[in-house]
Amino acid sequence: MESEDSINPLNNEVESTPDQELTPAxxxxxxxxxxxxxxxxxxxxxxxxxxxxxxxxxxxxxxxxSLCSYFPLEEKSRLHFSMRHEEVDAIINIFGHKMTINIPKEFLFNENNMDIFGRFFRKYLSKVNTLIIVDMSLKHVDFFMNLNCFEKIKNVSLYSRASVNGGDVILSKCSTLNPVNLRISTGYLNDITIEKIGQYPLPDSIETIRLNYSSLKWLLGKMETKKLGSFGNLEFECDEPLSFFMNEINKKEIYLKSITYFKNISCKVYNFKTIPYIEEFNNILLENNIGLFVTIRFNDIFREIFSNEFERDSKAAEHVRNLKNPENRFLAQEGVYLNIKKLKILDIYKERCFCPFFSTELKLMTEDILRMKRLSLFEMHFSLFDNSNDFEKLCTSLGRIQTIRIHDCGKMNIRSLYVLSAYAKNLKNMSLNGVNDKSITTSIILSHFKTLDSLEIIFENLYDAVLVFNDLMEFDNASGSVTFNWPKIQHLNIICNRPNFEEEKLINEVKKNTP
Structure with missing residues (x-):
């Protein structure tokens, strides 16, 4: 039987005589x-x-x-390709594994340039995984249909100009273009007629769609021929909270209809407060079993009001009084707590630096989280707690989570982690950012969280780097040698200060001794 290589048409070009053995070359x-x-x-x-x-x-x-998979691109490789026609340039840029296509609608593919473009795209589309379409027209799509070499593309970013000019049709017409992630870059697409949009639905391969609200009507037109729940995740690039979508009838109707085509949706809510038309939102979630990824943020009202000691007590009492009514709390809504899968409570801009959680607020939050039967990921800032004891109270509600990420861990001590380990017995992934307490070490964490698959610790600058490395070293008294004893987990990421010169020399010696 002939080998696969012997029948490859590219393999029969070096002449040799039957009586002569081939040289290595x-x-x-x-x-x-x-x-x-x-x-x-x-x-x-x-x-x-x-x-x-x-x-x-x-x-x-x-x-x-058929052989292009042998030729990877460098992570930071750059390539610029352009061609001029009718006073306009078609421009293609490659950076690493991303290709950006910018073909103005005035540009035409013709017999003078099609072969050059064809060879270029066949060669390089197989080497990138992300396609960014800045501009492309409907008339250009046929050229790419004939190429049909998009098998490696997993991510597509579509600019509004390309959609307005009909270039978005490439997603429907090119059978090998089956991205997993679709990003609709900022631009107002809601004025495109639904009749035009609906002719070309999105491919079924798409799992996650990320866009701005101004493109939501366009997206709805692309999905209306699909079954409900056809796509995986809906994410919004804008910083507007969920109330932005629900405070006007037209916006609300488009939003509520759109989310029924997804298995999961992401949303932002401010200050734990509920939203307008919460009953309609609740019903949609429950009827369609839509999973929720919720981010709780805090607006500047906390910084402005609670930094004023004369108004602090009265405003705090008003805030807590409102939250005591379950109808006013977003997390207390049935559709929310039954469907929520990911919960992030973040204070990125330090809006609550003057007012950590009030005791009643913490109690209500703990009660709401206890109802969340599907919650698997929890993320928050430790600085939101007045002290470690308050964090430990919240730990009683985290028994179901599998992933936890905690930021601003400067006030965290080892007891906080002991308490967390007593309740979060199913934890598989942990990330701690800003650890300062020297009693918190990698080995102690792993000894208490025995189910972990991955661990990330980012130590504060004041944390002695030598302690980090010593914790991972093993001393053999018999041989007098020192080696690294790496934890037996799938993923370990530790970030700390760089040791000084002498310490680094010692660490390098230990590296050499480690098998």
């Missing part, structure tokens, strides 16, 4: 697979081009579509 030159592996280590664009121009054989090997 001829053997390699006759074997396309070996050449491809060799050339695959040449990832610089200019060097690769020089190889291609050496001879016809090398050119064909470098550009053969």
């Amino acid at each position: 001829q053997i390699i030159a006759n074997n396309t697979e070996i050449l491809s592996l060799i050339f695959g280590h040449i990832v610089n664009f200019k060097e690769r081009r020089n190889i291609e121009l050496t001879c016809r054989k090398f050119y064909e090997v470098c550009n053969n579509k």
Whole structure:
């Protein structure tokens, strides 16, 4: 039986006589697979081009579509390609694994440029995983349909200009373009007629769609021929809270209809407060079993009001009084606590630096989280708690979570983690950012959280780097040697200060001793 390589049309170009054994150079030159592996280590664009121009054989090997997986691109490789026609330029840029296409609607593919573009796209589309379409028209799509070489593309970012000009049709017409993630870049698309949009639905491969509200009507038109729950996740790039979508009838109707096509939706809520038309939102979630990824944020009212000691007590009492009524708390709504999968309570801009959680507020939050049967991820800022005891009270509600990420851990002590480990017995992933307490070490964490698959610890600048490394070292008294004893978990990421020169020399010696 002939080997697969022997029937490759690229492999029969080195002449030899039957009576003469092939030299090593001829053997390699006759074997396309070996050449491809060799050339695959040449990832610089200019060097690769020089190889291609050496001879016809090398050119064909470098550009053969079935072999292009041998040629990865450098992570920071740059390539710029442009061609002019009718006073406009079609521009293609490659940076790392991203290709950006910008083809103005005035540009035409013709017999003078189609072959050049075709060879370029066949060669490089197989080397990138992200396609950014800045501009493209409906008339350009047929050219890409004939190429149909988008198998490696997993992420597509579509600019509004391309959608307005009909370039978004590429998602429907190119059978090999099946992205997992679709991003609709900022731009007002809601004026495009629904009739025009609906002719070309989105591919079923898409899992996550990320967009601005101004593109939501456009998206709805693309989805209306699909079954409810066809797509995975809906995310919004804008910083507007959920109340922004629900405070006007027209916005609300478009939003509530759109989310029924997703299995999960992300939303932001301010200050734990509920939203307008919460009953309608609740019913949609429950009827369609839509999972929720909720981020609780705090607006500047806390900084402005609670920094004023004369108004602090009265405003705090008013805030707590409102939250005591379950109808006023977003997390207390049935559709929310039954469907929530991810909960983030964040104070990124330090709006609550003058007012950590009030005791009643903490009690109500703990009660609401206890109702969340599907909650698997929890993320928050430790600085939101007045002290470690308050955090430990919240830990009683975290028994179901599998992933936890805690920021601003400067006030956290080892007892806080002991309490968390007593309740969060199913924890698989943990990230601690800003650890300062020297009693918190990698080995102690792993000894108490025995189910962890991944651990990330980002130590504060004041944390002694030597303590971090010593904790991972093992001393053999018999041989007098020191080695690193790496934890037996799948993922470990530790970030700390760089040790000084002498300490680094010691660490390098330990590295050499470690098998």
